[in-house]
Every structure is written in C-alpha cells, then in structure tokens.
Amino acid sequence: MSAGGTVALQSAAVAPKAVEYTTAGTPTVLEAARDLWSYRELFFFLAWRDITIRYRQTVLGAAWAVLQPLITMLVFTFLFGVVVKVDTGRIPAPIFYFSALLPWLYFAATVTNAGNSLVTNGDLIKKVYFPRLILPGAGALVGLADLAIGALILLAMMAYYGVLSWRLILWVPLTALLFAFSFGTGVVLSAVNVKYRDVKHAIPFLVQIWMFLTPVIYPTKAVPHQFRWLLALNPLTGIIEAFRATVAPSAPFDGSSLLLSIAATIVILIVGTTYFRRVEGYFTDIV
Amino acid sequence: MSKATSRTLYDRAHSVTVAIRVENVSKQFRLGQSQGSTMLREALVSVFRSAWKREEAEELKTLWALRDIDFQLETGEVLGIVGRNGAGKSTLLKILSRITRPTSGSIRVRGKVASLLEVGTGFHEELTGRENVYLSGCILGMKKKRIDAKLDEIVAFSEIEQFIDTPIKRYSSGMKMRLGFAVAANLESDILIVDEVLAVGDGEFQRKCLQAMSDLQSSGRTVLFVSHNLAAVHSLCSRAIWIDRGRMKEQGRPSEVIKSYLAAFSTTDDVVRDLAAIADRSGSGDVRFSRIEILSADRSAPAAVRCGDSFVARLHFTANRDVVQPIFGIDIQTSLGIMVAQVHTYNSGFEIPLLRTGPGYIDVRIDDFNLVPGRYVLSLYAANYGHIYHDILQNCTAIEVQPSNRYGLMRGMTQNPIAMFACSWEMGERGSKAHSIPVAAPLAGSLG
Numbered sequence: 001m002s003a004g005g006t007v008a009l010q011s012a013a014v015a016p017k018a019v020e021y022t023t024a025g026t027p028t029v030l031e032a033a034r035d036l037w038s039y040r041e042l043f044f045f046l047a048w049r050d051i052t053i054r055y056r057q058t059v060l061g062a063a064w065a066v067l068q069p070l071i072t073m074l075v076f077t078f079l080f081g082v083v084v085k086v087d088t089g090r091i092p093a094p095i096f097y098f099s100a101l102l103p104w105l106y107f108a109a110t111v112t113n114a115g116n117s118l119v120t121n122g123d124l125i126k127k128v129y130f131p132r133l134i135l136p137g138a139g140a141l142v143g144l145a146d147l148a149i150g151a152l153i154l155l156a157m158m159a160y161y162g163v164l165s166w167r168l169i170l171w172v173p174l175t176a177l178l179f180a181f182s183f184g185t186g187v188v189l190s191a192v193n194v195k196y197r198d199v200k201h202a203i204p205f206l207v208q209i210w211m212f213l214t215p216v217i218y219p220t221k222a223v224p225h226q227f228r229w230l231l232a233l234n235p236l237t238g239i240i241e242a243f244r245a246t247v248a249p250s251a252p253f254d255g256s257s258l259l260l261s262i263a264a265t266i267v268i269l270i271v272g273t274t275y276f277r278r279v280e281g282y283f284t285d286i287v
Numbered sequence: 288m289s290k291a292t293s294r295t296l297y298d299r300a301h302s303v304t305v306a307i308r309v310e311n312v313s314k315q316f317r318l319g320q321s322q323g324s325t326m327l328r329e330a331l332v333s334v335f336r337s338a339w340k341r342e343e344a345e346e347l348k349t350l351w352a353l354r355d356i357d358f359q360l361e362t363g364e365v366l367g368i369v370g371r372n373g374a375g376k377s378t379l380l381k382i383l384s385r386i387t388r389p390t391s392g393s394i395r396v397r398g399k400v401a402s403l404l405e406v407g408t409g410f411h412e413e414l415t416g417r418e419n420v421y422l423s424g425c426i427l428g429m430k431k432k433r434i435d436a437k438l439d440e441i442v443a444f445s446e447i448e449q450f451i452d453t454p455i456k457r458y459s460s461g462m463k464m465r466l467g468f469a470v471a472a473n474l475e476s477d478i479l480i481v482d483e484v485l486a487v488g489d490g491e492f493q494r495k496c497l498q499a500m501s502d503l504q505s506s507g508r509t510v511l512f513v514s515h516n517l518a519a520v521h522s523l524c525s526r527a528i529w530i531d532r533g534r535m536k537e538q539g540r541p542s543e544v545i546k547s548y549l550a551a552f553s554t555t556d557d558v559v560r561d562l563a564a565i566a567d568r569s570g571s572g573d574v575r576f577s578r579i580e581i582l583s584a585d586r587s588a589p590a591a592v593r594c595g596d597s598f599v600a601r602l603h604f605t606a607n608r609d610v611v612q613p614i615f616g617i618d619i620q621t622s623l624g625i626m627v628a629q630v631h632t633y634n635s636g637f638e639i640p641l642l643r644t645g646p647g648y649i650d651v652r653i654d655d656f657n658l659v660p661g662r663y664v665l666s667l668y669a670a671n672y673g674h675i676y677h678d679i680l681q682n683c684t685a686i687e688v689q690p691s692n693r694y695g696l697m698r699g700m701t702q703n704p705i706a707m708f709a710c711s712w713e714m715g716e717r718g719s720k721a722h723s724i725p726v727a728a729p730l731a732g733s734l735g
Contacts, residue, residue, distance in 0.1 A: 039428075041425055041430065041431050042425050042426065045421065045422055045425040045426070045431075049411060049414065049422055052413075052414065052418070053411060053413045053414070056413055057413060124408070124409055124426070125386070126386065127386070127404045127405050127408050128384070128386065128402060128404065128408045128409065128426055128427060129384050129385035129386050129402065130426060130428070192327070196326055196327035196330060197326055198326045198327050198328055199327055202327070281387060281388030282387065282388060284381070284386050284387045285316060285387055
C-alpha cells in the first residue's frame with residue numbers, strides 16, 4: 001500500500017490554496033470583509049427564512065404587512081388629525097402620517113429584530129461558524145419586505161388623493177440610508193445585548209421613547225424654535241423628514257439635518273462594526 | 288504502513304502539506320452567572336462605584352478549558368480526539384471551527400472547513416424538508432448553485448422523497464436526522480470537523496454514518512473526529528490525541544493513545560464516580576447514592592471492563608433514615624438508549640430486611656459481561672415495593688466496555704449488535720481444510 005504516494009498527491013492538490021483563516025486576536029477589516037463576501041448568500045437565506053416563517057405562522061399571513069401600517073396610520077390620523085388637531089399643513093393627514101410611519105415602522109422593527117438577532121439565534125451560533133454580522137444584517141433585510149408592501153399602499157393612496165409625484169424615486173436612496181442607519185443601530189444593540197441581558201428589555205422602551213423624539217406623529221414646525229436643535233440631534237429626524245418631503249413637495253425640507261443623518265449613519269456603522277468585530281469571537285461563550 | 292508514513296510526514300515540521308496548525312491554544316472561561324453575561328445596570332453601578340473608590344477587582348473564578356494545546360495535522364490525515372466528558376474536546380472543536388476564539392494562541396487552517404457539531408444545523412421546524420436543505424446547506428457553507436445541483440442526491444440519500452415538501456415539524460426525529468445527515472454528507476470541504484455525530488440515531492443510521500466516514504477517509508480529506516466510540520477512532524483515524532483536563536496528554540498512533548487512555552481509566556477516579564453532587568435526581572431522598580465504583584471481579588482494585596469480563600459494581604449510598612426492604616438496581620442501556628439489562632435485587636431475589644440509617648454500600652457482581660465494546664449508560668435507583676423510589680439517577684454514569692478477544696476477532700460487526708457469545712464452529716464434510724484463526728489478534732496486541 002503506497003500511502004506515501006497518495007498523501008503527496010493530495011497535498012499537491014490542496015497546498016497552493018491560501019490559508020483560509022487564522023485565529024489570533026481580532027480579524028482585520030479586510031479579513032472580515034472577505035469573510036462576509038464569501039457568505040453573502042446567507043444574508044438572503046436567513047432573511048428569507050424569517051420572512052417565510054413569519055408569514056406562515058400568523059393567521060393573517062402576508063396581510064399583516066398591509067394591516068399593521070394601515071391601522072396605525074388610521075389611528076394616528078384620528079388621534080392627531082381629529083382629536084388633537086395637529087396641523088399637517090397642506091398634506092392630507094393620512095399621507096402625512098403614512099409617509100413617516102413606513103420608515104419609522106421599518107426602523108422600529110429592524111432595531112428590535114437585529115438587536116435581538118444574536119440572542120434568538122443563540123443555538124445556531126453555538127453550533128456553526130459564519131460571520132456573525134450576518135444575523136443583524138438579515139434582521140435589517142427582513143423589514144424591507146414590509147416597507148416595500150407599505151410603499152405600494154402609499155402609492156395607491158397618493159393616486160387616490162391625486163398627489164402622485166416623481167419624487168417618490170428618492171425613496172430608493174433614502175431607504176438605503178434608512179437601512180444603513182437602522183442596521184448600524186441594530187449591530188450595536190445586538191452586540192451589547194449578548195453581554196448585558198437587560199438590554200433585551202430596554203429595547204422596546206428605547207424604541208418607544210425614540211418615536212416621540214422623532215417627527216413621526218407631528219411636523220417639525222410644530223416644535224418651538226428653541227427646541228428644534230434638540231430634534232435635529234436625532235439622526236432619524238432628517239431621514240424621516242426627507243421621506244415625508246418626497247410625497248409633499250410643499251413640506252419644508254431641511255437639507256442640513258439630512259446631512260447630519262448621513263454623518264451619524266457613517267459614524268454608527270464604523271463604531272458598530274468595529275465594536276462587533278472585536279467582540280464577536282466571544283459571543284458563543286456567553287450567549 | 289500508512290500510519291508510519293503519516294508519522295514521518297508529521298515529523299517534518301513546516302511542511303507545505305500542513306492543513307491545520309494549532310499553536311499554544313488556551314481557552315479560559317469565566318465561571319458564574321452564564322459565563323460573563325451581566326446586567327447593564329450592574330455594569331453601570333460598578334462604574335459609579337469605582338469612580339468613588341478604587342475597589343479591588345472582584346476575584347473572578349475562571350476555568351482553563353484548554354491549556355497550551357499544540358499540534359498540527361497533515362492534509363489527508365484523520366485525527367481522532369479522545370478524552371473524558373468535560374476534558375475540553377468540544378471546546379477545541381469549537382475553536383477549530385471558529386465558533387469561539389481562543390484566549391491565547393493561534394490556529395492556522397489551510398483549506399475550506401466544514402464542521403458538523405450536530406445533525407441538522409439550522410433546521411427550522413416550520414420550513415419544509417426542501418427549504419431546510421437549502422437553509423442548512425447555506426449555513427454550513429454550501430453555495431446555492433451546489434445545493435441546486437446536489438438536491439436530488441440529498442433527497443435520495445435521506446430516503447424521505449415523498450415528505451420533502453412537508454414542514455419538518457411533522458417529521459419523526461429519525462427523518463430529521465436522515466435529512467440532516469444527507470445535507471452533511473454532501474458538503475464540499477477540504478477539512479471536516481465532526482463531533483460525536485455518530486452517537487445518535489438508530490442502528491441503520493449509524494451504519495450509514497460510519498460508511499460515510501470511511502468514504503471520507505479514502506477520499507483524502509482531512510478529518511477531525513471527536514468520539515467516545517474508541518473502536519471507531521481506532522479503525523477510522525490515522526492519528527489520535529488524548530485531551531485530559533484541558534491539556535494534551537498524548538498524541539500518536541490511535542492504538543497507542545487509546546491504550547494509554549484506557550490505562551488511565553483503571554487508575555484514576557473515573558471508575559469511581561462521585562454521584563453526591565448530581566442535582567438531577569428524584570425520589571424521596573431516604574436513600575441517596577454517593578458514589579459508584581467499578582471493581583475487578585475479586586474486588587481487589589478498580590478496573591476497566593472488557594468485553595466478557597466479570598466485574599463488581601459497588602454502589603455507595605447514605606440512608607437518611609431506616610428503610611425497610613429496599614431494592615437496589617442498575618439499568619444498563621446502550622448509548623443509543625436501547626435497554627440492555629435491568630439488574631436489581633428484586634429480580635435476583637436478594638432481600639434486605641432492613642437498611643439502617645447511615646452510609647453504606649452494596650456490591651453486585653456481574654459475570655461474563657458479554658456486550659459489544661462501546662459505551663453503556665447506567666441509571667441507578669433505590670426503591671421499595673410499589674413504585675416508591677428513594678433515589679433515581681437517570682443516565683448518571685457510563686461504562687466503556689473495552690475490546691477483548693474473548694469472543695473472537697472483533698470484526699465484521701456491521702449491524703451494531705449488542706451482545707456477543709462464546710461460540711465454536713464445526714464444518715461438515717463439504718468444507719475443505721476449514722480451520723480457526725488464532726484469536727491472538729491485532730486488536731489484542733494494540734489494545735491490550
């Protein structure tokens with residue numbers, strides 16, 4: 001039995017291949033990026049899993065994606081349009097609320113899903129390796145399905161009110177920005193969530209408070225001047241206002257607050273992924 | 288011959304054919320509440336505290352799960368990792384498959400790695416069999432294209448064609464396992480890391496797994512394999528390492544390593560198992576088992592059990608009150624959960640009129656333990672007539688039955704039998720020159 005020959009042949013076949021990985025300390029940005037790229041399909045498989053399961057498990061199925069924003073919008077329209085009478089300017093109240101609600105609901109769902117993604121997938125990450133960043137990433141992808149369905153409803157509503165505009169195309173880059181910001185926030189929360197178990201309970205609270213600090217149910221101009229800077233510190237303000245401005249050409253739009261949102265998004269992405277990369281090797285020890 | 292070759296290759300350090308190089312790997316765990324996970328509120332409080340006064344850092348209890356593990360593996364080698372439960376084998380596999388990072392040291396891996404630490408990784412109950420093939424395959428590192436191409440093969444291998452579009456929550460556990468293994472068997476990798484996958488499933492499934500494992504061996508892939516099944520390690524691996532309490536105790540030829548590993552069994556306290564600390568028990572508590580010892584048949588010393596040996600199991604206990612007519616028993620199951628025997632005083636007609644308060648022990652001598660080598664799980668109980676239980680310790684310990692040549696050459700056991708018998712053959716006149724091979728066989732030499 002010429003085992004020596006066999007071994008030599010096999011080594012010749014594999015030896016030229018580059019070293020797949022080394023584990024000694026934190027991987028570099030390049031290593032992490034290459035790793036993510038090789039697992040790119042998993043983003044979509046995990047997002048597809050979560051979407052499929054959600055629609056299969058609920059009684060209402062996909063109708064849920066339509067009903068949730070619609071009902072919320074109707075409640076808001078009634079509460080703030082009829083009861084409290086918030087001035088929405090020349091924008092029809094349903095469109096005023098719906099155009100801001102859609103990105104807000106996406107943000108809230110993503111922060112919650114992505115923020116809990118490592119903990120809820122704890123069993124999985126204990127048994128197999130893949131870049132952990134994929135979990136909050138898939139969490140952020142999932143909400144896009146709902147957002148797309150909502151956008152179609154919005155389109156129909158705008159047609160109904162006769163306010164259709166080409167500016168809706170701007171939703172594409174705005175959604176990319178919203179995605180990046182929500183993802184970045186989710187990444188930070190997911191990593192902290194593994195380490196500190198009470199973060200799970202803090203997330204719903206955070207989301208709730210955040211909504212009141214964002215011009216979702218009120219226009220920015222309803223806020224007294226001396227407090228506007230406070231509102232502008234919230235990176236979501238610029239994003240949500242921009243979404244709203246696309247459907248209501250007359251709505252005032254503050255470019256500088258959008259720039260601030262973009263800057264904040266870049267910062268949170270860098271800080272979030274850097275922190276994540278440093279701690280991800282230890283998630284399975286504590287999750 | 289082949290073992291000798293891989294050994295010389297191994298000795299040639301820095302050879303280009305190194306598939307895995309593990310250098311001084313150590314892994315430390317923090318003990319305590321879920322290993323380091325804390326409350327944000329506590330962290331904030333401690334920040335404030337330390338701002339006021341410099342408190343001495345709380346002494347954290349730590350555990351070295353692995354200490355200075357150092358080895359390398361040539362391409363095409365099949366490495367078996369043996370060791371007791373909790374020795375650090377699984378931690379090593381987790382580090383090698385990148386599930387967790389080592390505290391110090393480094394690992395260099397050349398080639399694509401697939402790790403199978405469970406069957407059916409990533410399966411979701413709500414999804415259909417087909418959907419789960421894609422999900423699990425992708426999670427294990429397969430490309431969608433490859434899954435597309437292999438789908439028919441995977442489905443055929445799993446033998447559940449007609450249920451492939453049914454959600455797997457309606458599958459039996461056996462069906463799920465077959466599907467999971469079918470995915471695993473089609474992974475494309477240069478290096479495969481397998482943990483105890485063979486320890487689950489029915490006999491047919493085990494046979495299939497073993498077949499796939501030996502296919503791997505001949506395909507020239509590098510395999511790391513953790514198992515309690517020493518016979519499998521012996522027959523499948525070209526090299527073995529033995530890990531004991533986080534340190535590498537020995538590495539080398541499987542037969543050598545297994546031999547030392549087993550030798551340690553009969554001298555360390557592994558044949559004397561502490562049962563007092565087990566919290567997972569039920570019963571009234573009138574009697575509590577504290578220890579089990581496996582002794583040689585003459586009760587002179589602790590002993591490893593070999594196939595066909597006679598031995599004594601000594602059950603130490605404490606009676607917390609006087610118990611009238613107690614019954615003591617041991618259930619013996621295979622590692623697959625098949626009940627092999629129920630050994631108890633009730634059946635033997637051994638009556639104990641009264642058990643007095645205090646510590647004590649009871650011996651049971653079992654003659655000619657003719658079970659096939661492997662792992663057998665023991666459950667202990669102390670009871671009274673009428674299903675009154677004082678102490679039940681389910682699956683609290685296991686014995687490894689070691690190979691011996693008592694019942695033959697130990698070969699051709701392909702269908703996972705449980706028992707072995709002393710037997711002799713006689714050929715009628717048609718068989719010319721029929722004769723018996725002497726049983727002083729290869730296994731006897733290597734496993735002593």
